[in-house]
Amino acid sequence: MIFCVSSQGGHWLQMQQLTSQLGYETVYVKSGRSDDNDPDANYYVSDWSRNNIWRAIACAWQLLFLILKFNPKVIITTGAAPGLLAILLGSVLCKKTIWVDSVANAEKLSMSGSLAAFIASHCLTQWEHLADNKRVFYIGTLL
Amino acid sequence: MIFVSVGTQLPFERLVRMVDEYAEMRPSEVFYAQIGGSQYEPQNVEFSRALSFNEYENMVKNCNVIVAHAGIGSVLTAFKYGKPLVAIPRMASLGEHRNDHQLATAKQIQRYEGVYIANSTEELASVLDGPLLSPSNEEIERSRDIFRNNFKELVGRCL
Numbered sequence: 001m002i003f004c005v006s007s008q009g010g011h012w013l014q015m016q017q018l019t020s021q022l023g024y025e026t027v028y029v030k031s032g033r034s035d036d037n038d039p040d041a042n043y044y045v046s047d048w049s050r051n052n053i054w055r056a057i058a059c060a061w062q063l064l065f066l067i068l069k070f071n072p073k074v075i076i077t078t079g080a081a082p083g084l085l086a087i088l089l090g091s092v093l094c095k096k097t098i099w100v101d102s103v104a105n106a107e108k109l110s111m112s113g114s115l116a117a118f119i120a121s122h123c124l125t126q127w128e129h130l131a132d133n134k135r136v137f138y139i140g141t142l143l
Numbered sequence: 144m145i146f147v148s149v150g151t152q153l154p155f156e157r158l159v160r161m162v163d164e165y166a167e168m169r170p171s172e173v174f175y176a177q178i179g180g181s182q183y184e185p186q187n188v189e190f191s192r193a194l195s196f197n198e199y200e201n202m203v204k205n206c207n208v209i210v211a212h213a214g215i216g217s218v219l220t221a222f223k224y225g226k227p228l229v230a231i232p233r234m235a236s237l238g239e240h241r242n243d244h245q246l247a248t249a250k251q252i253q254r255y256e257g258v259y260i261a262n263s264t265e266e267l268a269s270v271l272d273g274p275l276l277s278p279s280n281e282e283i284e285r286s287r288d289i290f291r292n293n294f295k296e297l298v299g300r301c302l
Binding site for chain 2: 002008009010011012013014017018019021022023024032036037038049050074076098100102103104105107121122124126139141143
């Protein structure tokens with residue numbers, strides 16, 4: 001079982017492009033407006049960013065509930081902030097975690113990505129020049 | 144139809160104004176704009192603040208060209224449906240985003256056929272009035288497949 005967490009918009013499209021053909025049983029969790037009626041989203045959690053950090057608490061509880069419910073082996077996220085929470089919860093719960101930094105970050109890793117590099121089992125950038133091959137790796141890009 | 148989108152997160156007044164000014168000059172053209180939290184409401188363009196995922200996809204399918212902020216969602220959607228994209232990068236110095244990553248994105252994507260960058264109403268007009276090429280999904284899919292295969296291997300090692 002694979003647990004995929006992503007914010008709406010570009011993060012979500014990247015998640016779909018990367019994982020929709022993986023061939024494993026997958027739960028998709030989207031952060032954002034639950035009234036967007038996305039057929040690919042199995043669950044919605046509260047969205048948050050540095051600008052409204054108090055909503056992170058709701059998001060963390062929702063993610064914790066879902067992770068405990070599905071007990072996935074792997075947690076994958078393409079960001080943004082809610083994905084970082086999923087990585088944090090996943091590492092505490094001894095799951096394998098993969099952070100895929102958004103292709104939007106062409107000049108430096110996102111702030112969440114830089115943090116995820118220290119927490120996640122694997123941290124990927126989509127720009128070759130941003131990989132340090134110690135904590136951050138490049139294995140391909142969507143753009 | 145020209146479909147305009149500022150994305151889901153932040154308002155983008157400058158883009159909405161640019162499109163509204165262009166629309167005033169081209170009254171016969173049909174526009175639809177998703178303007179998010181932008182305070183400025185266009186006078187010459189039909190708009191809504193937010194669109195559902197399906198509404199957004201339908202707008203893209205039915206449009207001739209997308210005018211959008213230089214967000215990755217817009218870029219990937221334009222490629223997915225092979226629609227010309229005029230991307231307008233948000234600038235941190237104008238308070239349009241937290242940082243200038245959209246300028247970096249714009250720099251990276253402008254090498255693709257069918258992707259155009261505009262920073263002013265004049266630039267927008269010259270792109271939209273000219274012949275528009277469509278981006279090709281095939282070229283980009285080839286490099287994506289390499290990524291997908293490597294990623295699948297990585298996930299396989301985690302299971």
